Amino acid sequence: MAWFRKDRRPRTSQRERLEIPADVWDKCEECGHVDVKEKFERGFGVCPNCGHHRRIDAAQYIALLTDEGTWSPMDQGLRSVDALGFESYEDRLAAAVKKAGPEEAVRTGAATLEGEPIFLGVMDFKFMGGSMGSVVGEKIVRLGRRALAERGPLIIVSASGGARMQEGVLSLMQLAKTSVVVAELREAGLPFISVLTNPTTGGVSASYAFQGDVIIAEPGAVIGFAGARVIKQTIGQDLPEGFQTAEFLLERGMLDAVVPRGRLAPTCAQLVRLLLRRPCIEGERAS
Secondary structure (H helix, E strand, O other), rough: OHHHHHOOOOOOOOOOOOOOOHEEEEOOOOOOOOOEEHHHHHHEEOOOOOOOOOOOOOOHHHHHHHOOOOOOEOOOOOOOOOOOOOOOOOHHHHHHHHHHHHOOOEEEEEEEOOOOOEEEEEEOOOOOOOEEEEHHHHHHHHHHHHHHHHHEEEEEEEEOEEEOOOHHHHHHHHHHHHHHOOOOOOOOOOOEEEEEHHHEEEEOOOOOOOOOOOEEEEEOOOEEEOHHHHHHHHHHOOOOOOOOOOOHHHHHOHHHHHEOOHHHHHHHHHHHHHOOOOOOOOOOOOO
C-alpha cells in the first residue's frame, strides 16, 4: 500500500528573512504616523501624513534657503564670555558648544537664493534654546550692516526662547541694538524678511523678529512674548484655543502669511524680487 503512504520530506523555506535596521523608521510626535525616515528628511522635518513641522537646526535652514555651494559664513569666531560671573554659565556654554557647535545661537552669512544675493541669519535652538546674548545681537547687527554696505536684502529665521538670562542687562541691550540696524535698513529702503519658527518668544519677538517688512511664520509655530501659563496666571482668565500659534496670530493681523516649509524658499525669493522691484520669474504671478 505504498501508494497511499506519504513521504514526509523536510521542507526548506523559500523566504529570506529581511533584517530592517531600527533607525530606518521615524515617527511623527504629533499624529503618531510611522514612515521611512528618509521621507521626513526629504521634507525638512515635515510629517508626510499630517504636515506637522518639527524643529530643525540652523544647518538645515541654511541648506533650504540658499543655492547649493553659495553659502559664505560670517563672524564664526565670535564667542560668549561670562562678563557677569554668572554661576555655572561657562559650563552651560561648553555644553552648548558640544551639542550645537561653536557658532553660538545664530549663524550668519551671505549666499544666493534662486540667484538673488541675500544676507541670511538663522538661529539655532539647540544652542541654549536660541537665547539672544551679546554675541547673537552683535552677529545680527554685523549682518545687517553688511547688507547695508552691499545694498542687499536681509532674511532672519528666528527660533528662540528670548533674551539670555545669564548675561542680564547685556542681553536686554541687544533688543535695542538689533532694532537700530533694522531701522537703518528701512531708511535705506532695503528689505528685511522675518521668518518665525517654533518657538519665537521673549526678547526676540519683542525686537527685530516683529519689525520685518514682511513677517511670515511656519504652520503651528508658537509665537509670543511671555508664556501662555504666565499670561493665564497674570490675568486670571482662560486663554483662547490655539493662543500664540501662527494661525491664531495670522487671523488677528500680526503676521503677513503662514508658509509651509516646502514653500519657504520660493516664497522668500519671490518676496525679495518684489521688495527690490525686480521682475518675477515666469509662473510666480500665478502662485
